[in-house]
Amino acid sequence: MNESLNQLTTAIKAGKRKDARAATAAALEAGLPPQSVLDALTEGMNDVGVRFKANTIFVPEVLVAARAMQKSMDLLEPVLIASGIEPEFSIVIGTVEGDLHDIGKNLVMMMLKGANFKVIDLGVNVSAEAFANAVAEHKPDLVALSALLTTTMPAMESIVCDLSRIEPPIKIIVGGAPITPDFADQIGADGYSADAASAVELAQKLCANAQ
């Protein structure tokens, strides 16, 4: 493997944004295939996800890794687009109506980007209508709903109910501090995950099954 690709993976793992940017620039200048640069970046984020799930690193380490990933993507993305390389799967994500909390949702989003998903972020306080419009516009493989407040759990239920009427059917995953697997089942969601790394695994599984 090329030295700059190794350096990129290492920089992502350690959350060193300047190193990540420099390594990406070096790899692209050396004319390496953009897919190989993307793979090196994804390898770094995968490792971050594994260690996060194993509780050997925590939210601060994931955030700096995601920031380093973004610095790399700033350089890489235009090259990927020019080469016609697009993420295989896409996901619409947002925090449900009445809830303005987004750290958990943002963590999931960063991990999904690191796993090479196209992520359409609708932000916070998102209505059922806004989710439905985004599904019509972007035709994603999945929709992900987040909630932090117990008082907004009913809003999550009604959004899942509204989205379940969309044709063709769209798969919905949910998460957030007060959400449990039972609650996810009860409101008719297709999946639940407890943390950001598990959310990526769940999304990958649901997308692969749909193929």
Place this chain on the structure above:
Amino acid sequence: MTPHERIFNTINREPVDRVPIDIWHTAEVLDSLKQYAGEDDTLELYRKLGIDKIVWLLPDYQDKRPGATEDEGHDTWGVPTRRIHSGQATYHEFGKGPLSDYEEIEELDEYAYWPDPDKFDYAAVKKSAERARQFNFPTLGPWMSHFEIYCHMRGMENALMDVIAEPEFLDAALDRIENIQTAILERYIKEFGDQLDIVFLADDMGTQESQLMSIPAYERHLKPRLKRWCDLSHAHGKKVLFHTDGAARNFVPHLIEAGIDILNPIQHVCPGMECDALNEDFGGQVVFHGGIENQKVLPFGTVDDVRKETLACLETLGANGGYIPCSCHNIQAGNPVENIIAMIDTVKEYEPANA
């Protein structure tokens, strides 16, 4: 026994006539309890319901920024706040942290809105303390925190990244945050004397599933600061109640080492916070406050679910005494009143097997 005696005998592991019961609630829940009991006065309400309320002593900041409205303003530290209505609940959401864009430590000296410890309304707090004493309720205050305040001022994502990427900046800001509150605590001790019982220190170190930061990061940035506040409180005969939500199991030995007396709120649904194991490992070293599950059981469970949950906490966290039952954090708007009453009554009627 008076509520004060019941709480302090529990803290000191001396006999009590019954286990005490405290309650944390939002403003909406206080209103619903007042309506239920037909009592408008808050302390009278607690007395009527038999709650051993540990009464908050929180100072109002008098040096208000101009332009505040009912819905928008700034908190004590100059962080913009906005009132949010969510379902039946209202709460304050923080806006962009004033330190968000700072890059150099020197910029911290230029920040114009560090609170002045002399500009709090201590006279009003004194009145609250005196009134709490008339009811024989114990008192708790001020509300003090290191990292939580830093998160508000810096923005939470920035603050968390600083733990890894900007540790010197983080320490420099925490120095200022600490020194200001040390001065406030010193004023409390001087002004209120024996009317102040317990000092409230808080830093949420757990998420719903895991730790908010690594133990080495905690030991570097926060543990010595917590110890300084514990030492100051103890030097004046005050107990320390420390609050951390979430899966904070790995921090507990460090909190005990730093000197906390009471741990709140014991979010036992989080991994590692199981009541029986926590009691087995730490029950002899720290008093537990809280426990009664507040994300599912209290808001969405039946009266019977609440009774079972309350009993389970009493029999695990309280297995060897040293437990003050309370909702695990503020009971939220819309929580059925009958569930709250069931929690209170279950504690009041509880007779320990070994009594």
